[in-house]
Amino acid sequence: MSIKETKFNSETLALCHKLMKRYPEGKHKSALIPILHIAQAEFDGWLSSETMDYVASILKIQSIEVFEVASFYSMFNLKPIGKCMLEVCRTAPCWLNGADELVAYLEKKLGIKVGETTKDGMFTIKTVECLGSCGTSPMLQCGAKYYENLTNQKTDELLENLKRENKRQTYTAY
Amino acid sequence: MGRKLLIEHVHVPGIETLEVYRSKGGYTSVEKAIKTMSPEAVVEEVKKSGLRGRGGAGFPTGLKWSFLAKPPGVARYLVCNADESEPGTFKDRYLMEKIPHALIEGMITSSYALGAHTSYIYIRGEYFYVARILEQAIDEAYAAGWLGKNILGSGYDLDLYVHIGAGAYICGEETALLESLEGKRGNPRIKPPFPAIAGLYGCPTVVNNVETIAAVVPIVNEGGCEYAKIGIGKSTGTKLISAGGHLNKPGVYEIEMSISVEEFIYSDEYCGGISGGKKLKACVPGGSSVPILPADLLLTTANGEKRMMTYESLSDGGFATGSMMGSGGFIAYNETACIVRNTWNFSRFYHHESCGQCSPCREGTGWMEKILHRLENGHGKMEDIDLLWDIQRKIEGNTICPLGDAAAWPVAAAIRHFREEFEYHVKYPEKIKDPNHFHKQSFLSSKQSVTI
Structure with a gap:
């Protein structure tokens, strides 16, 4: 694998500057979280210290200001993850409708435990707290998409589709 | 059939577009407010409606709006709280996903009432795809002249932006939300000062839930008194x-x-x-x-x-x-659900989501999770039940924000109403080994009412 330089292309950089303009003069630090999302999507799905330093340089703030935010929010990964992170909601309404069974099924199917990544770097399983999908449980999030009312069969199909697509699933909407 | 004021047109094909939304009477509240009403008159209608905050606290919206400080030359902000993260809650997601313009319209009318010229919708990061839907709706609204400079030739300017979060329940608390919107960790602020005096960037700010903002639309259209007739x-x-x-x-x-x-x-x-x-x-x-x-x-x-x-x-x-x-x-x-397991699940949630500022919450939520875990897994002792009661009591009211109360209440209520079920877990550890222990035979309490 070639080492990618931690730098946005001009288009992405322009997008960052556009986002910074959404906030009043001198308050552009507000754009930190949106830009971290972009950076995470751009640089392999996680925030390395190089990536965080780079984001700090765009916003002209200290690296520690970026790290303290990145380490607070659960959607920022401070370690590498698989191309597809399967985020299974485990909170009560989902638990009532089979979230534990869904996690067990994924673990068996992929041969890994929660928090681990498959050897081919394709899948990571993560359990997360309420995703606001309580009426359509059990469910999981992968990238920006919600997969709801999951059964074993639907889970199989999802995994097959993700494998076939073979690309990194990211949250970014911009 | 009850009346529907917010999601009546949810099943109309294309309702997520401005054209179809408009054909169903969309944006009339903006026209009515900006062309025929003063900002104060809009606030008055909201007061008359009796609308209460739909995010959870139920505080009267009109009253909250009337607290907004208006020092001359200082910007005021309206921030929509779309950080919906309370387990069991997915109504705002539904509204924003299906009828995004209902929120945009409510934001414009409400911003006008409050004299805000820049407004934000703070949406939880996990709802990224919903943010995309809102951004499209906002683009449409700008193109049609409902947002931007000189709306409807009135001289009123408004910019509206979506701001995405990154996964933190605590950011649903309004001051944590404002911290997060300023690009910081979501640590709640000590109040006072309240956001109405010093909120976003230290300026007077109103933070309202998605459903609250959307409800302003029918209130302005039909009048506060008409709205108040329902309920x-x-x-x-x-x-x-x-x-x-x-x-x-x-x-x-x-x-x-x-x-x-x-x-x-x-x-x-x-x-x-x-x-x-x-x-x-x-x-x-x-x-x-x-x-x-x-x-x-x-x-x-x-x-x-x-x-x-x-x-x-x-x-x-x-x-x-x-x-x-x-x-x-x-x-x-x-009847198959285990209340102890449910309480453990909730405590794990609050432990995970505690921001860590106040020790009663940071430590207490973790202790409650551990104790409930051992009770649910057959390692509990009878005194654990009183210990749990003691811990929750010491969290409640002793934290900067209401997350501490929110973590304490479910534990207290579970013990209050289901104490026998907790005792059963201690007395019969072998019977609860199967995680689905009440699936085959439900637990029947002799009395499921007040025990404390």
């Missing part, structure tokens, strides 16, 4: 309820606040009864933070009155025998 007493208008758990028809329902809890659960118009042909055991009527109630106390108050889906009726009896409307996250449990 009972101080529970005026309609409320979105997101129903989940063991129900035949989980989903989002708009109800007039005048129906009974029984009708909501069992009628085919709403949840259609308990799933799997089972009996209702318990219910959390307003999101994970509010007290859980056993079925008998849910359907009938301690005074023997029918429990209604209103702020007052749901809280009738206080915490001893009542609960709360909260965010409208309605979770039903059938």
Whole structure:
């Protein structure tokens, strides 16, 4: 694998500057979280210290200001993850409708435990707290998409589709 | 059929587009407000409507708006709280996903009323795809002249932006949300000063829930007094309820606040009864933070009155025998559900989501999670139940923000109403080894009412 330089292309950089303009003069630090999302999507799905330093340089703030935010929010990964992170909601309404069974099924199917990544770097399983999908449980999030009312069969199909697509699933909407 | 003011047109094809939304009367509240009303008159209508904050606290919206400081030359902000994260709650997601323009319209009308020229919608990061839908709707609104400079030739300017979060329940607390919007960790601020005096960037700010903002549209269109005719007493208008758990028809329902809890659960118009042909055991009527109630106390108050889906009726009896409307996250449990496991699940949630600023919450939520875990897994002792009670009491009221209370209340209510079930876990550890221990045989308490 070639080492990618931690730098946005001009288009992405322009997008960052556009986002910074959404906030009043001198308050552009507000754009930190949106830009971290972009950076995470751009640089392999996680925030390395190089990536965080780079984001700090765009916003002209200290690296520690970026790290303290990145380490607070659960959607920022401070370690590498698989191309597809399967985020299974485990909170009560989902638990009532089979979230534990869904996690067990994924673990068996992929041969890994929660928090681990498959050897081919394709899948990571993560359990997360309420995703606001309580009426359509059990469910999981992968990238920006919600997969709801999951059964074993639907889970199989999802995994097959993700494998076939073979690309990194990211949250970014911009 | 009850009246629907927010999601009446949800099934109209293309309602997410400005064109179709407009054809159903969309954006008339903006026209009416900007062309024919002063900002103060709009605030007055909201006051008359009796609208209460739909995010959970139920504080009167008009009153909150009237607290907004207006020092000359200082910017004011309206921030929409779309950080919906309370377990059991998914109504805002539904509204934004299906009818994004209802929120955009409400934001414009409300911003006008408050004199805000820049407004933000803070949406939880996990709802990225919903943010995309909102951004498209905002682009359409700009192109059609509903946003931007000189709206409808009135001289009123408004910019509206979506701001995405990154996964933190605490950011639903309004001051944590403002910290997060400023690009910081979501640590709640000490109040006072309240956001109405010093909020976003230190400027006067109103933070309102998505549903609250959307409700401003029918209030301005039909008048506050008309809106107040719906509902009972101080529970005026309609409320979105997101129903989940063991129900035949989980989903989002708009109800007039005048129906009974029984009708909501069992009628085919709403949840259609308990799933799997089972009996209702318990219910959390307003999101994970509010007290859980056993079925008998849910359907009938301690005074023997029918429990209604209103702020007052749901809280009738206080915490001893009542609960709360909260965010409208309605979770039903059938007889197979284990209350200890549910309480452990909630405590794990609050432990995970505590921001860590205040030690009672940071430490206490972790202790409660550990104790509940050992009770649920057959390693509990009888004194653990009193210990849990003691810990939750020391968290409640002793933290900067209400997350501490939110973590304490579910534990207190579970012990209050289901103490025998906790004792059963200690007495018969071998019977609860199977994580689905009440699936084959449900736990029947001799009395499922007040024990403390």
